[in-house]
Amino acid sequence: MPCVCLQCVRELVDTHPHGRRAAKCPECRAETAEADVRPNYGLRQAMASLLAIHMQTAPLQTSPHPAPLHYNPADFSTKRFLFTAEEWDETQRSLAECRETYRVAAEHNRRCEEAMRREWEEMERAAQQQQQQQQTTSRLTVSVVLRGSTRPTLHQEVPESFDDLLRKVLERFGFGDRPVREARLFAEGALVSANEHLRDGDHVELVLVAPQPSPPAPQDVPLPAFMAPSPPPRHSATSTEHQDT
Known part of the structure; x- marks a missing residue:
């Protein structure tokens, strides 16, 4: 052959x-x-x-x-x-085997495309639902602490960012004109960064630290009489001569 x-x-x-x-x-x-x-x-x-x-x-x-x-x-x-x-x-x-192989491969490709299309639609649907939940207005609990004393609790709508929350809290409690040296935001016991968005249902504690007043500059002022240092004792001439003899 x-x-x-x-x-x-x-x-x-x-x-x-x-x-x-x-x-x-x-x-x-x-x-x-x-x-x-x-x-x-x-x-x-x-x-x-x-x-x-x-x-x-x-x-x-x-x-x-x-x-x-x-x-x-x-x-x-x-x-x-x-x-x-x-x-x-x-x-x-x-030829019949080739046609059957091609048919099986085409059917497999069609099923894979349908599965990928369904998975993509589910991902898009989940993303839309998450975006709608984020856009829904809700309320969170904010505790304001200033110099160790806790102010009354504030129920505030979820702001966009930490800066927005800080501005609203300062306006609500009358701290708008007072400078704030440090502001820390704690959500569920963890420190939240300034650029991190708040989530729905978070219990937030805002700690405000006011700047300490600077001590006055020392000046040359006369001291009171009772605070003036006492002069050294003066000895008379007779006592001095007596001691010499």
Whole structure:
């Protein structure tokens, strides 16, 4: 039975009585392994079908010859290829298998596309719901602490950011004109950064630290009489002379 070289699509001749093929193609001199030169009628039939379609020949005819016909793919003088009945049946089976494989692959791709489309729609729906929940007006509990004393609790709508909350709290408790040295925001016991948005239902504690008044500059002022240092004791001359004697 003839074999086809996978490099130049040429038939190889038998070199062994038990069916072994030549290890080297006589046409292209390609080092072809034994597994590559086994009978491969699928490649042969595919090449013949492509050539027949390309040359716009008549439909393939079934040959009554029992043995497969040798052909030269490079010879385009004849636009017709003859096959045995066995080769024709094998070609039809190969085409049916290819159609089935293509149908299964197309069905798998369609199911994957539908699953990805459903997953994408669910993600978009969840994002829209989350955005709507964030836009809904709600209330949170704010405790204002100034110099260790807790002021009454303020129920305030959820602001956009920490700066907005600080401004509203200062206006509510009359701290608008007073400078604030430090303002810290605690949500659920954790320190919240200034650029972090508040969430619905957070219990917020706002700690305001007012600046300490600076001590007055020292000035040269006369001290009171009772705070003036007492002068050193004065000794009389008689006492001094008495001590000398």
